[in-house]
Amino acid sequence: MLETLHFIIKIIPYLAEGLVITLQVTAVSFAVGFALAALLTPLRVFAPTPLSVLARGYIEAFRGTPLLVQLLLIYFGLPSLGIKLDPLTAGFVALGLNSAAYQAEILRSSIKAIPESQYLSAESLGMSTLQIYRYVVLPQAVRTAIPALVNEFVTLIKESSLVSIIGVVELTRRGEYLVAYTFKALEVYVAVALLYFLVCALASQTTRFLEKRLAIPGYTRGVM
Amino acid sequence: MAGREVLTVRNLRAGYGDTEVLKGISLTVSEGEKVVIMGPSGSGKSTLLKCIVRLVEPWEGEIYLDGINVMDPKVNIRAVRARTGFVFQSYNLFPHMTVLRNITLPLEVVKKLSKKEAEEVALKVLKQVGLEDFIHKYPLELSGGQQQRVAIARALAMDPVILLLDEPTSALDPELREEVLETLRDVAKQGRSMLIVTHELDFAEDVADRIILMDNGVVVEEGEPWEILYRPKKERTRRFLKRIMRKLAEAYVA
């Protein structure tokens, strides 16, 4: 019993180095996803039909196919078209594009939650659609979207484990290495799972923190 | 009251889906004139105001605002809207911005004022409505009456050619209505043209130069306040007023 505990404690530093890569992949992918979603959502919600349909197509495509398949396609398939990406970059791209689709849906439903009266009010002042989106709609939608966005971040932490398949040496892959060297599969994977659990739990806690910081004073009812 | 017309509406027809709400309505507002519109719910009063700046798209008719043909497909409707001050029933302030920012934002992005200029104007109008101490508060920290006064200030800040007010006190508790009506009386004294939809009979009597009674998408009767309120000519007007009086009486008794 003591040896098992000792073993797990001994391997934590080695695994933690992989955890750093995991968090790097997650953070970059989330940021890419958010930036892309901020562009996609207005296209989907406000833009004229051809653009709106295109945005919708993108979102449905990436939500309707497995992330793993998207990753393999980008890493193994794109070189045939002349686009060769190293494993880490391919990971950023695949996870980022995928996350963008989910984040776009989250933002879209947050935007839909904004009452018509806000649009009327802004329009009556003579604001353009772009201005309304930028100053009135998006700031409010992002606040409403926080719980769902944090949830997406936590999901990304777990999904980042997939890049181990194309050779990125993050937490999961380090676990695989350790099993190959020590043959202690159970102990190693329990430790790996523990580390994932830790960061996921910490990340979920930020919801409350973020909500407090971005709360609209006086808004006690509803989502905040 | 003679003077140039700031608002001319002729034979306006509009509706939602297949339902026709405005059935060929016409009215005018002259410079400096205060016109009050009254009528039962569903008569199209709200729709009328929204059509003037095409927040609701009219089916047909003519609308001229300060000489500009609002119905012209090539008109810059946003510029037209920037020249009118709209006050909604539910104040419709932006909850995620301070009171000050609620007013400076449209000034900066629509009227293209500099930050400093915008703040000066904002402070001026907030002083007019007596809320200059609240500049850093957020809308939801304010009472309904205060929020509506901010909305009025925001409309005034745009230096509009006409103020359009859609039942500004209907959503407020009775106690809070008086502060808003007081503010509006002050605004009326400044000489701006106003088109107000309201049920407040006393206020209408105080402020209006003319009262228009609407029902079912058309104008039923039109005249000076004492005519409409005390000597209505049409049966429909009488019926409407009786209903309003009864509601008022009930409120007092309760």
Add this chain to the structure above:
Amino acid sequence: MQGKVLGYVIGALIVGVLIGYVAHLAFAGEHPVLSRCKSELSSCQKELSACKGELSKFKKSYLEEIKKRGKLIVGTSADWPPFEYVKDGKIVGIDIEIAKRIAKALGVELEIKDMKFAALIPALKSGQIDMILADTTPTAEREKEVDFSIPYYTSKGYAVLTLKEKASELKSIESLYGKKIGVQLGTIQEEWAKENLKGKAEIISYDRVYPEMVMALKRGDIDAMIIGDIIAGVLQKRDPDLALAFYAGAPTIGAAVAVPEGAEDLKYEVNKVLESLIESGEMAKIFEEQIAEWLGE
């Protein structure tokens, strides 16, 4: 909020360790009587049949289980020609031929289970497979986890395979410094690389060699790979783009069949088959034929 998170973390650690402990007991536990018998057995192989009856109450007979099942399950990693590879959807190779003969000697059918090399020993330990035939070199580390038969060939051990155009610059261990070197996860070549190139070259571990790591070499993801000498030889013969740069490290004793720890009866039978193949010259013939098969395609 801080206190709650800390409570969370400690709770999770405790739960995790508890799971690990319980599982450790369940999977790694050995009966105390068995470890005593083990030392007796290793010096009494001829008396195996006499002991069997007495000990069957305590000891698990791997051989009997296989015979009762009527099937021998052999684990391999079919990415290492000419020992094991996939051809027309079937797994073939030198190790498969040896496995066939062992199954025949035991009078049972043969089933081949394919998995990545690093997963083989865990699979043997957990009972998913009966033995490993995957060009596996006995090492001290591995001996701690499993038992090995006698070796069935000797080898030069470590070969550096690269692209033809790079072969001229890679002539020694030092030439590998600063380069990206590919190895297979869990192999002795990976161990060698970690010992001799750690910090001096970038070592990338792949799960599969053929075709995965070879494709990576051709794509330029790695500059060279360190694999076995026989596989390197046949790969370069069949593919003109590849070249064997040089041999590294010392020769090894070659490969052996891995059986579960303590499976003396099974090991005995396997050794019998291997010995007869080697002495009759059939082992050499298998090697020849299978290499030709691979190259002939």
